[in-house]
Amino acid sequence: MNPAGYDAWYATRRGRWIGETEYALVARLLDARPGDSLLDVGCGTGWFTRRAAADALVATGLDPNPGWLDYARTHSSPALRWVEGDTRDLPFADASFDHVLSIAALCFVDDERQAVAEIVRVARRRFAIGWLNRSSLLYQEKGKQGGSGAYQGARWHTVREVRTLFSGLPVRNLTVRSAVFLPSGTSWARLLEQAAPAGLPWGGLLVVQGDKA
Numbered sequence: 001m002n003p004a005g006y007d008a009w010y011a012t013r014r015g016r017w018i019g020e021t022e023y024a025l026v027a028r029l030l031d032a033r034p035g036d037s038l039l040d041v042g043c044g045t046g047w048f049t050r051r052a053a054a055d056a057l058v059a060t061g062l063d064p065n066p067g068w069l070d071y072a073r074t075h076s077s078p079a080l081r082w083v084e085g086d087t088r089d090l091p092f093a094d095a096s097f098d099h100v101l102s103i104a105a106l107c108f109v110d111d112e113r114q115a116v117a118e119i120v121r122v123a124r125r126r127f128a129i130g131w132l133n134r135s136s137l138l139y140q141e142k143g144k145q146g147g148s149g150a151y152q153g154a155r156w157h158t159v160r161e162v163r164t165l166f167s168g169l170p171v172r173n174l175t176v177r178s179a180v181f182l183p184s185g186t187s188w189a190r191l192l193e194q195a196a197p198a199g200l201p202w203g204g205l206l207v208v209q210g211d212k213a
Helices: 003-009 013-030 047-054 066-074 112-122 137-146 159-164 187-195
Strands: 037-041 058-063 081-084 097-103 123-132 171-179 205-212
Touching (some): 003 066, 013 047, 013 097, 013 123, 013 171, 013 187, 013 205, 037 047, 037 112, 047 097, 058 066, 097 112, 112 123, 159 205
Parallel strands (some): 037 058, 058 081, 097 123
Antiparallel strands (some): 171 205
């Protein structure tokens, strides 16, 4: 998929609902204040980076793909910063950002544990990392047999597996929440999303939030 096609999906009714639902969960967990700095790891076309900037956060997007970063630059405010880099070796000093987020990006990274350690290292206060959930309807629809569409080649995890990735790291208050229980985006899906507690472990996106120790 090319960056323009990927970003255009977020402009569809279903894509915008899924994006806003995922961002709302992450924003609630990070509880960032206007003016806080934020790094979006594996930002791709920058949809979540731009969304964070719209909430008055000082946002930086990082991705290893220069073509996707070029797309992000040309479709965003000059105030946003875009950095090419490896998620397993982030080009920032320790505690460089108040908050770090990553949405369904580490699922495509070799050595997720190293990427998690790097996210924790550069976070000053809080982080929120989202993974694709193997215990979800989305996995049944898009994740089996190597995945389909934008999910091709992605790894899907359980709650226990994502918690294990933080073992031994300087973190505290780890919380796991999920969102997008019915990925169809229909009226029924929206009603269910409003009623279902985020603590249920069956949403398509699993988010681990924690504080830097």
